Amino acid sequence: MICKNCNIEIDDTAKFCPQCGSSTGKREEFFVDSDHLVEEIKKLIDEGIATRIIIKDEKDRTLLDIPVVAGLVGALIAPWLAAVGAIAALAVKCKIVVEKRQE
Ligand SMILES: [Zn+2]
Numbered sequence: 001m002i003c004k005n006c007n008i009e010i011d012d013t014a015k016f017c018p019q020c021g022s023s024t025g026k027r028e029e030f031f032v033d034s035d036h037l038v039e040e041i042k043k044l045i046d047e048g049i050a051t052r053i054i055i056k057d058e059k060d061r062t063l064l065d066i067p068v069v070a071g072l073v074g075a076l077i078a079p080w081l082a083a084v085g086a087i088a089a090l091a092v093k094c095k096i097v098v099e100k101r102q103e
Helices: 034-047 078-090
Strands: 026-033 050-056 062-067 093-100
Touching: 026 034, 034 050, 034 078, 034 093, 062 078
Parallel strands: none
Antiparallel strands: 026 093, 050 062, 050 093
């Protein structure tokens, strides 16, 4: 298969790209208004299937890269949500990139 991030050829069984470290799991991207950014991130973490959540601006620059590790709950989420809130205050529209566990 081809790495979705850096486009090099990688082994079909690889879980991560050896070059850039990107997960080879499912990756979804969508835009969200900053008004709904915090809600949306909370929802993704609650769903428990995301392994990584990346927030980008409209020019595709990474603003925040959240590694969603097991046990990222309650007090541990708070600093991330504060950071997300700070981004939402500045941006109008953000792109959310979600990497999900491979089924
Ligand atoms: Zn790669």
